[in-house]
Amino acid sequence: MAMPVSGVPTETPASQAAEVGSGRALGRIGRAVRVSRKATIGSVLLLIFVLIALFPGVIAHDSPTQDAYAAQLGVSTAHLLGTNHYGQDLFAQLVYGTRNVLIIAFTVGLATTGIAVLIGVAAAYLGGMWDSSLSVLTDVLLVIPLFPLLIVIAAYAHGGTTPVLILAITLTSWSYTARQLRSQALTLRNRDFLEAARVRGERRLYIIVVEVIPTMTSLIVASFLTNALYAVLFASSLQFIGLGDPNTVSWGTTLYWAQNNAALQTGEPLWAIAPGALIALLGAAFALLNYAFDEIGNPALRPVRKVRAKRV
């Protein structure tokens, strides 16, 4: 965790490192984004998507849902991706759909990571009965196949509106992160700075929130990215197979209508391929950032050439 980043001076003594842990970790993340090419590409991509989600009207001038044009128009300057079977402008539909996808990604990402931090750290720090029962709960959820479970839940809920999707995915997919954080917190349990806090007479909650959690910042950020990525994949997949709300403007819903109208087979490939490509691109942004964080957390994985060049 507190491994010194090679090439960066690390004069901070270990005792201080813990106190300023969160500040240092955030600084490290900022530095990594600038230094690593993977992280740079990932964050630029993500930023573009966020801007599109915030101001869709600036880029797309057509309505995403109105059947305003002739059906199956080809690609042109007026319709960058053509129109679909219903005469809707595809480009506008995808631009406006970004918001729904990002809302799901960020809400689920934050909520699952939050639950995971609470459960993982509590299990590790409280120990005993708490640890065993929370760990069993985590392990059980970890091995039940999630996507089939989500399908069953969404089927009984008669299609998932966005809040239903967010709730279902959040409640089922925190276990992997919780397990990771638990083992990370276990390695911290007997460290001196925690002992010092106990001797000072700090309350447990204070120790967990102020002392333990900040030292795990980069792992928590990496978990957030993974969870956001899976939220996008799960939610779009559910919408794609018709278990979302078919009236939501979202990439997954566009895919659903494309599949329903056999877009691939009837000569409208862009209808099906474009939204999937966007999901892949957003996923790649999260994955690239995550890969870069992996390299921060585990210096052994960093590209070799750079390190050698500096050492010589």
Next chain:
Amino acid sequence: MRYALRRLGFFILTLWIALTLNFLLPRLMPGNPALAMMSKFHGELSPKALNALEILFGVNTKESLLSQYFGYLHQILTGNFGTSLSQYPASVSSVIGSAIWWTFGLVGIATTLAFVLGTGLGIVSAWRRGSKLDSIVPPTFVIVSAIPYFWVAMVLVLIFGLTLHWFPSQGGYYVTTDTPGLNLVFFQDVLNHAFLPAISLLITTIGTWILIMRNTMITTLAEDYVRMARAKGLPNRRIMLDYAARNAILPNLTGFAMSLGFVVSGAILIEYVFNYPGVGYMLLQAVSSEDYPLMQGLFLLITVAVLFAILVADILTAFLDPRTRTAR
């Protein structure tokens, strides 16, 4: 032995929780969804089938929740999953039985291939750290692993199925011209149809194996016994395979089982895109036709399959790595 027993205990506990989830979900949802389903199919069911369904979903009954629960457990444990509504009067077990082999073959072969190829690529790219192969392959597959399974399937359908016409892109065999049987023509037909779905699965799952293997192998390569082997002047091939890879492969083996859940999930979508007649496609059909008994049966089957694979991998790991037997 104690370790194996503990894993078995966990297996049974998880199975019980999955069963309980299956019991509670339809009862917890607002306006019991099973009720709508039953009224939809009401006239077509025999009284016996109706009774079995009422036990499964807790409809039209004045029994307490607890006795419903025991009735449900008894019914499931005796292998009675009810009657499929969309394919009435076939039982759920027999309907599933007709689909399971398709998924078994497709997912089994694709997963094994992905595991073997991915682990191999991981070994080589860790061994030649910083080489061209190592700087291209792992990052590429990091991105590929973020691509939704169904999108890869769609692109393959578009290119190789609809544009180039190299492979069929729908179904498991030519339903109109071919009859299932043990002959070469049918066998070839099945292989032809399985090619694109299998490649989709392979492309989307191989990245995980490459990355886990590469990253563990890099850690192993820094160990003293690898340096010792080098100092002894052993041939490179031997160090790579017998010293480093052999010790680095354990996480991949455990991962193999853990990720089966994901593979099954991915296969659902791939089967959907290809209209492949396996359990995933059947699950989605059951959902869209509100055939809840079939849906529950499939969910249980998938869960049991994944749990069983994990149990096997756990015990296998314990055999291969003595450390896990003594550690927690």
